[in-house]
Structures are given as C-alpha cells and as structure tokens.
Amino acid sequence: MAEIRINCVTKKFGEVKAVDNFCATVGDGEFVSILGPSGCGKTTMLRMVAGFEKPTAGEIYIGDRLVSSPDKGIYVPPEKRSIGMVFQSYAVWPHMTVFENVGYPLKIKGLAKSEIAVRTNKALDLVHLGGLAQRLPSQLSGGQQQRVALARALVAEPDLLLLDEPLSNLDAKLRESMRFEIKELQKKLGVTVLYVTHDQAEAMAMSDRIVVMNAGVIHQIGDPVQVYETPANKVIADFIGLVNFLDAEAGEGGVKIPALGRTVHAPAGLGGKAVAAVRPENIALAAPGAGLTGTVIHKSYLGDTVDWRIELGGEQIRVIAPASAFQEYSAGDSIGLSVDKVMIFPA
Amino acid sequence: MEKPSILQNFDAKWAAIAAAVGILLLFVVLPMLYLIWRSVFIEGSFHFETYRQVYAQSANWKAFINTIYVSLAVTFVSVAVSFPLAWLVGRTDLPGKGFFRTTFIASYMIPPYVGAIAWTQLTSPNAGYLNDWLMATFGLAKAPFDIYGMGGLIWCLTLFYSPFAFITISRALEKMDPSLEEASRIAGASPLGTLWRVTLPLMFPSVIAGGVLVFIGVGSAFGIPAIIGMPAQIEVLTTRIVTYVYLGTGKGVRDATALAVSLMLAANFILYASTWLLARKDYVTISGKSTRPVLVELGRWKWPLAGLVSLYGFIAIILPMGSIVITSMIKSLSRPITLDNLTFRNWLAALHNDQYMTPLWTSFVTAAVAATAATAIAVFVAYLLIKTRTRGRTIPDSLSTLGGATPSIVIALALIITFSGEFGLNLYNTLAILIVAYMVKYLTMAVRTIAASMSQVHSSLEEAALNSGATWLQSLRDIMLPLIGPSLVAGWFLVFMPSFYELTMSIILYGSKTKTIGVLLYELQTYADPQDASVLAVIILFIILVGNIILRKVSKGAIGI
Known part of the structure; x- marks a missing residue:
C-alpha cells in the first residue's frame, strides 16, 4: 500500500511561503503530476515527501505511516522512507559503474551479492541498459544516465516513486519516447508515482491526475481532460495549453x-x-x-x-x-x- | 509511531560534527582566550601593568616598531614586484611563462629559514660566495654586500614571502572575466590603457588581500629575522618572544605573553581592516565559465622582459638553492668551488648520523599525525559549512581560519601556558603539543581544499544515497569521500609539508626528546655547522619536492604548494 496523503502542508523559508496549505492524496498505483511554472513550490513539495525538507506545518502520510508532522514532532529521515527517486540532475554517482549505481540501494539493505546481481541486472534490463553494466557514467549519454537513475530508483521495488523533472535535460525527441517508457514501466510495476514537471504536455501525456500549482498554492486537481477543458481559473487556462x-x-x-x-x-x-x-x-x-x-x-x-x-x-x-x-x-x-x-x- | 524528532536528529552526523567543534574549542579558542587572560590578570587582579613594563623597555618597543616597519616595507616591495610579474605571466605572450609561474609559486614551498641560510652563505661580508666572486672579478677591496642588516633582512623576506602576493594576484588575474577587458578594448582603450583603467582597479581587492598575507606572514616570521636580523642586533617581536621564553622564568613567560598578544592583535587588526575594506569593494569579476583571455602582445619588449623575469627567477630561486646544494657537497669550505672539491660524502654521513635522523623522523611522524587528524576534522568542518543549513555552520570554519591567521609564535605560546597542566592536561615537552600546534596552524589549509571540492558535489548525489536507504555515515563513506578523494590527499599534504619543516612553533615547543628537523637545522646554522645545515636543508627540500610532485599528480596540477 503506497497511498500518499498530504494534509494541509505548509513550508516556509524564513517569511516566504514556498508551499501554502497543500492538501492532496495520491492513490495506490496512481500516477499524479504536480504541474506548475518554475519557482511555484512543486519541487519543495516533492522534497518534503522524500524527506529532504521538513514541513513547517501539516502532515504527510506514506501508506499508513505518518512520516512528517511538525506538530507531533515526527520526522522520518529519507533513508527510512523506502522511496525511489529520480533527480533532475540524475545524480548518478560518477565514481561508480552503472552496476554499482543501480545496485547501491540493495547493497545498503545488506542483501547477498548473488541476489544483488540478479535484481540489479533485472532492473537494468527493465530500462534497456542490459549491456552497459560495467560502464562508468561518464561513458554514457544523457538519456542513458537518465535510465540508470530510473533503474536505481526502481531496483529496491519501492511502492512509491518520486520523479523531479526527470526529462527536462533530454532533447525533445528522447523526451517524448521516455514519457511513454516511464508510463509503461509504471503500469507494469503498479508503482505509485508522484511526478513534478513544468511541462504541461508531459503531465498530460502520463498522469492519471494533475495537481496544478502556482505561487505555492494548488489551483486545481483533476484528470488531464478536466484541467485542459475546464480549467479552474484564468491562470490555469493560460498555463495549460x-x-x-x-x-x-x-x-x-x-x-x-x-x-x-x-x-x-x-x-x-x-x-x-x-x-x-x-x-x-x-x-x-x-x-x-x-x-x-x-x-x-x-x-x-x-x-x-x-x-x-x-x-x-x-x-x-x-x-x-x-x-x-x-x-x-x-x-x-x-x-x-x-x-x-x-x-x-x-x- | 515514530520516535520524537529530537532523538532522531541525534545521529552520527551531529555527533561527528560536535566532536570536530569540540576539538577546535579546546585547542584554538581556549588557548587564545587564556593567553589574553594571562596577559591582563596577574595575581588575581586586572591591569595592564605587564604591557607597561614590557614596552617601557626600549628593546621591546624597538622590536615592535621594527616588526611594523619591516612588514610594511616587504609588503610594498612584494606587491610592486608581484603585480607586474603576475600580469606578465598571466596576461601576455611572454615566452616561457608556464615555467616562470611554476618557479615563482615553487619558491613558496622553500622553508624561509633555508632561504636565510642560503643568503648568509652568498652575501655574508667575510666569506659570502657572491662577495668573493665579485671581489675577485672586479678587484674590489671590500665586500660589496652585507646580508646582516636591515637591507638584507628586507631583501631576504621579500624573496621568500612575496609568493603569497604573487599567488593571490595571479589567481585573480586568471579568474577575471576577460570580457571586462574586452569591453574596454571595444570601447577604444589600448592594451595599456585597459590595464590601467580596468584590470588594475578590478585587481585592487586581490592586491590588498595578497598584501595582507605578506604583511601577516612577515610579521609572524621567525626564521629569517632570527638568522639574518639577530646577528645584526635587529630584533622583531617574534625573536623577542623566543628570547623571553628561553629565559625559562615566570616573568620571561609573562613578558613573552604580553608581546604575543600585541602581535596577535596587530595581525587581527590588519586582517579585519582589510576584510572590511574589501567587503565594500566587492566586485564580481569571476565568471563561472573558464574563458581564455586574449593575450597582450609584448612586441619588441618581449625578449627584454623575458630576460628580466629570468633574472628575477635566477636571483630568487636558483642562486640560493644552488648555494645550499653546493655548500652541502663541498669538501673543504676554505678552498674554491671546483668539481674536485665536491663530494656526496657529507650526505651519506648525515644519513648515518642518529643525531640528525632522529629529529627527521620526529618531524615526519608529528607532521603525518597532525595532517591525518587535520584532514579528518576538516571533512566535518567543511561538511558543516558546505552541506548543511544549520545556524552557526560557519563557526568551526571561522575557528580554523582564526588558527591559520594567528601568528605561529602566538599559537605556540598559548599552547604552552594552557596545556602545562593548568586545565588538567599537561602536554609540555611531548610530541602531542607539537601535533596540536601544527594542526591548529594548518587545519585551515585542509578545510579550504576539502570545502572547495565538496561544493562541487551536487547535493542530489548524496540525496540519492539517502533515498537508497543509506545512513549519513554510509553516504559519506560510499559517495562523498570517494568523490572528494583527491582533495583529501591534497589537504593532507598541505598540512603535512609546512608541519614537516616548521620552525617557529617547534623552537619553543620541542623538548629534549622531541627535537624537530627545523629546530636542528636552526641550531646547526646558528651554533656550529653551516655545512651540515646545508646537507639537512637539501634533504628537506628533497622531501618537499617529492611531496609536491605527489600533490600535483593527485590534484591533476590544480594544487601544489
């Protein structure tokens, strides 16, 4: 079960409210995007789910587990949240081979070498990197590094996958094919996805539902058809399409x-x-x-x-x-x- | 339910950082404060009586004035020489400029006291090589140079402390966004006009910064003033402090303390005044891109200038180092320098002399331990500074900078009076006090190097590890440390090398069983044996050279002493 419940989360940096009263739920196995212009607070929200930022107020549940609640003094650090995450910069470790990168979460879990090998290779096959296990990241293209990051996020079979603008550094053609691939993977694995992007086409193409944010505030939550055809306000109509x-x-x-x-x-x-x-x-x-x-x-x-x-x-x-x-x-x-x-x- | 956050936040990260901060408080803050305290609280009452008594003696007052005078003179000459050199090497088509740059920076790694020994060999009035040669060649009746005097002192200090200015200025010149100069050229200014109206004003902050480094370096210097100044009855604060400590009496230490506090205050005043001045002139001249500036063509001045720069290099480095090497190899000092008067036998004799090899080994071990400890502490100090957003994250870094900026002699004295049992810790005459002193003085080198490297590591690389389930210690071990590996090695060497040949602190901290190579060399030079001093100097230079080669290899040429 990896439902995410975000109850009225607010994040202040000093006096600035980066995220203001964010309430949303991502259902088990659902693909939800947070869509908004840069600086709207969407990445901050994602990082609060991941545990890299602590909310100023509100509660975040992953499944039945309360992971962040400043009121109750609860904060589960990222390494205890069992989440897969793909970073905008990929964050592929340059000193490790593709295999070592992808196998790292399993190594941390203390799994046996043989099992790490089996599962890592499976994850690499999943993202079509089977033959490149022993390469170093510097020998890979941007698209391939992206796949390494994706494989690493999926290798431990997390219930929840967070993606922070994962496609924004790819060229236009590759971006479109990766959209399709990520969506296919998500359907195949049944993993819950929270996806952050400023690209409305990306959000529309992949998401079950879209959370449209602007200036720290949610403007609308709905499926792609709803946000496009019946935008909640002028700002959203302008932003989407x-x-x-x-x-x-x-x-x-x-x-x-x-x-x-x-x-x-x-x-x-x-x-x-x-x-x-x-x-x-x-x-x-x-x-x-x-x-x-x-x-x-x-x-x-x-x-x-x-x-x-x-x-x-x-x-x-x-x-x-x-x-x-x-x-x-x-x-x-x-x-x-x-x-x-x-x-x-x-x- | 999860545990409350207070317990959760108490993890390895904060424990490690707290330990690093604790060590800094114990070995930097406590001794400094105690030193000041001891200089104004005498027998339970607060007064400035010690200061009055100390400065009532004309010798001390004279030493204070000498310190200021010598430091200012060396600073002005250094900047005046270094700026044109840095510009020629960095911004023009001067032939062989890569070689020149390496040479000038390399002179920074020569221990100043070795330079002083070399110049006494070259220009002592009765047997200096240079004097002998000039007298023989031109039939002079009297030696033309006498190193023992104010002029000789300033000359030698300038040669060995100006690299501080050269390095600072040439780095800034290299990093400066060349489009600033190009804009001036487009606007119609000539290359020289651009240099005068754009480059020079933009370089002002680094000229000041370089000058301050020279000023503080010279004011804290002990080796050169002791070897060149003292025989000429020219005393500075550092030599007075050492003399007082050597008296071994309570009053001696008290007088030394008052002088040390004066020196510390003068150094800090200059440092903060310059920081304040620079803060108001904070130009953003450094662009992220590494652009290649258009070089100024020297035209017909090219070869004359190359000759002039070569001459400077020859005088600053080749001549003194050649003198050391030749002296170390000479069979009989009374005979002229010819091939059949040279031998390697002196070197072999020194290598088999336990009286020499024990201090060498002592220096090696203390420097290695200090470097290892400093590197470990620097990792946490740098991590706190670069990778966290905690309030007060800059404090440990400032403390390490404070240690680096405090004159060595002050650190040494503060450690003596603080850790001679006063606070339940007696390190007097132990290896530990040498190690602590080196660590306090040179920690900042390791912190700077490691922090620069850490800031290149994108935080998502660490976050990805935490996300993979790694704890902070695991992510430090698996991600951060491997990625900054070269800077750890570089930081280690940057602490090891100056610690290895350190003299100023060692001279008042060593005990009968913990004599270091710097102290030994100083003793040989002052009391008896200039030739064995040269042999040991060659050994030191050789070890520094090897260390520097390793450093350059590891950092791919980016860092070297």
Missing part, C-alpha cells in the same frame, strides 16, 4: 463578448468585468463573409500547421490551422472565423 483572452462583461442577460459579437451564459456569481478564453484549435478559419470577419496580421508556417495572428473586433487572437488551408491569404487580407467553446473567468 494556448489560449486567447478576450475582454468580456457579465450582466443580466449573460456575458457579453464584444469581439465575438455574442453573449454567452454566465457562470453563477459572476458580475462586472470578465474574460472570455478561447483555445486556438477551437477557432476555425473560413472564407470572408461567413461568421465573424477578421484581418490577418501575420502568419507563421510551422510545417504541419500555420500559426495565425488575426485582428478581431479590436483584439488580437491566435489561430492554429492546418497548413494546407487558406494558403492564399496573407497579412492585410480579411478572413472569416467561427468560434466554438468559449470559457468565461472573472477578470
């Missing part, structure tokens, strides 16, 4: 959006100034005259798609459309637009 913000005004009859020339149903309790948010993929281009009419300001060819900047009702919006469509239009031309799915937030 691309979004166009348009001025809006909430009144008696609903929310009026001048740029779209349309009034939509107002969420409860909204009044006065508001913002309408539209994802670029929810705007379709059309021939002029159909629907709304805007003016092309600029277009960037991206290969599979074209990134359009279009002036609409005095505001600038961004539209992502297939590259093949509307090739003949360029800056200064009028173009038609139709807008689907509008989100409304307080201003």
Whole structure:
C-alpha cells in the first residue's frame, strides 16, 4: 500500500511561503503530476515527501505511516522512507559503474551479492541498459544516465516513486519516447508515482491526475481532460495549453463578448468585468463573409500547421490551422472565423 | 509511531560534527582566550601593568616598531614586484611563462629559514660566495654586500614571502572575466590603457588581500629575522618572544605573553581592516565559465622582459638553492668551488648520523599525525559549512581560519601556558603539543581544499544515497569521500609539508626528546655547522619536492604548494 496523503502542508523559508496549505492524496498505483511554472513550490513539495525538507506545518502520510508532522514532532529521515527517486540532475554517482549505481540501494539493505546481481541486472534490463553494466557514467549519454537513475530508483521495488523533472535535460525527441517508457514501466510495476514537471504536455501525456500549482498554492486537481477543458481559473487556462483572452462583461442577460459579437451564459456569481478564453484549435478559419470577419496580421508556417495572428473586433487572437488551408491569404487580407467553446473567468 | 524528532536528529552526523567543534574549542579558542587572560590578570587582579613594563623597555618597543616597519616595507616591495610579474605571466605572450609561474609559486614551498641560510652563505661580508666572486672579478677591496642588516633582512623576506602576493594576484588575474577587458578594448582603450583603467582597479581587492598575507606572514616570521636580523642586533617581536621564553622564568613567560598578544592583535587588526575594506569593494569579476583571455602582445619588449623575469627567477630561486646544494657537497669550505672539491660524502654521513635522523623522523611522524587528524576534522568542518543549513555552520570554519591567521609564535605560546597542566592536561615537552600546534596552524589549509571540492558535489548525489536507504555515515563513506578523494590527499599534504619543516612553533615547543628537523637545522646554522645545515636543508627540500610532485599528480596540477 503506497497511498500518499498530504494534509494541509505548509513550508516556509524564513517569511516566504514556498508551499501554502497543500492538501492532496495520491492513490495506490496512481500516477499524479504536480504541474506548475518554475519557482511555484512543486519541487519543495516533492522534497518534503522524500524527506529532504521538513514541513513547517501539516502532515504527510506514506501508506499508513505518518512520516512528517511538525506538530507531533515526527520526522522520518529519507533513508527510512523506502522511496525511489529520480533527480533532475540524475545524480548518478560518477565514481561508480552503472552496476554499482543501480545496485547501491540493495547493497545498503545488506542483501547477498548473488541476489544483488540478479535484481540489479533485472532492473537494468527493465530500462534497456542490459549491456552497459560495467560502464562508468561518464561513458554514457544523457538519456542513458537518465535510465540508470530510473533503474536505481526502481531496483529496491519501492511502492512509491518520486520523479523531479526527470526529462527536462533530454532533447525533445528522447523526451517524448521516455514519457511513454516511464508510463509503461509504471503500469507494469503498479508503482505509485508522484511526478513534478513544468511541462504541461508531459503531465498530460502520463498522469492519471494533475495537481496544478502556482505561487505555492494548488489551483486545481483533476484528470488531464478536466484541467485542459475546464480549467479552474484564468491562470490555469493560460498555463495549460494556448489560449486567447478576450475582454468580456457579465450582466443580466449573460456575458457579453464584444469581439465575438455574442453573449454567452454566465457562470453563477459572476458580475462586472470578465474574460472570455478561447483555445486556438477551437477557432476555425473560413472564407470572408461567413461568421465573424477578421484581418490577418501575420502568419507563421510551422510545417504541419500555420500559426495565425488575426485582428478581431479590436483584439488580437491566435489561430492554429492546418497548413494546407487558406494558403492564399496573407497579412492585410480579411478572413472569416467561427468560434466554438468559449470559457468565461472573472477578470 | 515514530520516535520524537529530537532523538532522531541525534545521529552520527551531529555527533561527528560536535566532536570536530569540540576539538577546535579546546585547542584554538581556549588557548587564545587564556593567553589574553594571562596577559591582563596577574595575581588575581586586572591591569595592564605587564604591557607597561614590557614596552617601557626600549628593546621591546624597538622590536615592535621594527616588526611594523619591516612588514610594511616587504609588503610594498612584494606587491610592486608581484603585480607586474603576475600580469606578465598571466596576461601576455611572454615566452616561457608556464615555467616562470611554476618557479615563482615553487619558491613558496622553500622553508624561509633555508632561504636565510642560503643568503648568509652568498652575501655574508667575510666569506659570502657572491662577495668573493665579485671581489675577485672586479678587484674590489671590500665586500660589496652585507646580508646582516636591515637591507638584507628586507631583501631576504621579500624573496621568500612575496609568493603569497604573487599567488593571490595571479589567481585573480586568471579568474577575471576577460570580457571586462574586452569591453574596454571595444570601447577604444589600448592594451595599456585597459590595464590601467580596468584590470588594475578590478585587481585592487586581490592586491590588498595578497598584501595582507605578506604583511601577516612577515610579521609572524621567525626564521629569517632570527638568522639574518639577530646577528645584526635587529630584533622583531617574534625573536623577542623566543628570547623571553628561553629565559625559562615566570616573568620571561609573562613578558613573552604580553608581546604575543600585541602581535596577535596587530595581525587581527590588519586582517579585519582589510576584510572590511574589501567587503565594500566587492566586485564580481569571476565568471563561472573558464574563458581564455586574449593575450597582450609584448612586441619588441618581449625578449627584454623575458630576460628580466629570468633574472628575477635566477636571483630568487636558483642562486640560493644552488648555494645550499653546493655548500652541502663541498669538501673543504676554505678552498674554491671546483668539481674536485665536491663530494656526496657529507650526505651519506648525515644519513648515518642518529643525531640528525632522529629529529627527521620526529618531524615526519608529528607532521603525518597532525595532517591525518587535520584532514579528518576538516571533512566535518567543511561538511558543516558546505552541506548543511544549520545556524552557526560557519563557526568551526571561522575557528580554523582564526588558527591559520594567528601568528605561529602566538599559537605556540598559548599552547604552552594552557596545556602545562593548568586545565588538567599537561602536554609540555611531548610530541602531542607539537601535533596540536601544527594542526591548529594548518587545519585551515585542509578545510579550504576539502570545502572547495565538496561544493562541487551536487547535493542530489548524496540525496540519492539517502533515498537508497543509506545512513549519513554510509553516504559519506560510499559517495562523498570517494568523490572528494583527491582533495583529501591534497589537504593532507598541505598540512603535512609546512608541519614537516616548521620552525617557529617547534623552537619553543620541542623538548629534549622531541627535537624537530627545523629546530636542528636552526641550531646547526646558528651554533656550529653551516655545512651540515646545508646537507639537512637539501634533504628537506628533497622531501618537499617529492611531496609536491605527489600533490600535483593527485590534484591533476590544480594544487601544489
């Protein structure tokens, strides 16, 4: 059983609250990401779970075991928490071979040499490093070092695996394939994962649920579809995926959006100034005259798609459309637009 | 339920660190405080009577003035010589500059008293090699040089203490972000204009820092003033202190104490004044990247300057060391230096002389034990400083720096009066008191080296070990120590070598059975036998050379004395 329960954890560095009243649960075998911009406190939260930082207030349970509680004077040091962790810098020990690195947690447990060898090789096979056991880290590529770190975190078969931006030092292609691999491994081993990242695509691709953090505070907890399609607020809508913000005004009859020339149903309790948010993929281009009419300001060819900047009702919006469509239009031309799915937030 | 955190936090890490701090308190803080206490509390009452009496004697007052005067003079000359040398070697296309740099830094590893012996051989007025040669060549009636005088003292001190300034300044020049200079060139300044308006002002803090090191080094020096100054009736504080201690009376020790406290206060005042001055001029001139600066082309000055620098190297190192080696090999001192007047027999005789080999062995053992203890303590002091966030983590490091900055003679005297049974610990005339003294004085070398290396170890490497279930001691053993291994060896040698040839503290701490090689050499030079002194000096230089080669090998050239 490796459920993590984080009850209202706060971490202060001096007077600065790095993490403020963080309450979340990670279910057994669940893959949960903490997503947020750099400096939002997500790594601090992860390090409190690992035991490298002590909370200022609140409680952390791993399974049924209370591991941190300043009120009760309880703090279990990292080496007693039986957690696997992958560090952003990999933290592969440069003076040990791949085998020694990965086998280290087992050596510390005092297992017999033969068993260490069997389990270490199994872990290396798991991350496709079978043939490199005797190499030194300096002889490995960044991606391979990453796999060593992963194997080391998994070798003792922990119930809980923590990953601190493990893919951020890899190149784009490798990053995408590692996402898939980590997810596959997690499913295969059934291990509980708490994953910290600032890359929303990474979080969306792997997570069962995402905890979105900003400035030390949780803004939303939900599955990838929820956080993308119904973000809790403007900040999250802006942080996850691309979004166009348009001025809006909430009144008696609903929310009026001048740029779209349309009034939509107002969420409860909204009044006065508001913002309408539209994802670029929810705007379709059309021939002029159909629907709304805007003016092309600029277009960037991206290969599979074209990134359009279009002036609409005095505001600038961004539209992502297939590259093949509307090739003949360029800056200064009028173009038609139709807008689907509008989100409304307080201003 | 887990145990409460207080018990959990009491683990090996804190026990080890507490032990290191405890040793520092016992051997650094207690003796220093007790020394000051003893100088102002006499027979139960507080007064400055001792100071008044001591400085009422004109000899002591003169020694104080001499100390300040000599230190200032040597500091100015050292900086004035070292800056151009460091610039030529670090920033220009001077031919052979790598060799020159190694040579100038190498002179730092020559024990100053060996240098003093060499210069008395070269320029003593009645039989100096240099004087003889000049008189014979130019038909002079009178010896042109006399080392025994203020000029000779400043000359010799400058040659052997200026490396402090050279090393500090050239390191800063090498680390300086060259884009600062490049920006000046782009802005239209000439190479010399850039040197004057950009490089020189930016180097100001390191020039001051280097100067302070020279000043304190010279003010605390004993070997050169004792060998060159005393025969000329020029006394400084250190020589007065040793004379008082040698009187062996209670009053002698009390007078020595007052002088020692004066010296300590003067040294600390200079140190803190410079720190305060530098803190206000804290330029960030060091970039993380190791960039290669564009070298200034010397043009037609190239070869004349190379000649000048070679001449300096010859005078500063080759001449004195050559003199020592030749003296050690000469058959008859009264005959001229020719090949058939040279022999290795003197060396073999010395190697079979127990009176010489016992002190050599004593020095070897005490230095090795001091180095081992200092390295072990330094690991914890550095760990506390670099790898923890505990309040007060800098205190042990400051204590080790305090030991390093305190004049050797002061440390020695403080240890004598503190550990002659006063506090239930009598180390007088034992090997232990020598070991403690070396450790206190040179611990900071090990701490600096190990701390620099530890700060290169990313904390996630240790965290990964804890995460793997390792305890702190296991992670120290398996991760940290192997990773900083070379710095442990380097730190060990940086304590071992100066301890091995130490003179200033040993001269008042040794007992009849614990004579060290430095003391022996000093005795041979002062009382009887300049030739055997040279033989022993060659042996010391040889051991230092071997140690230095090992050090360079281990640290891949990054560290050497």
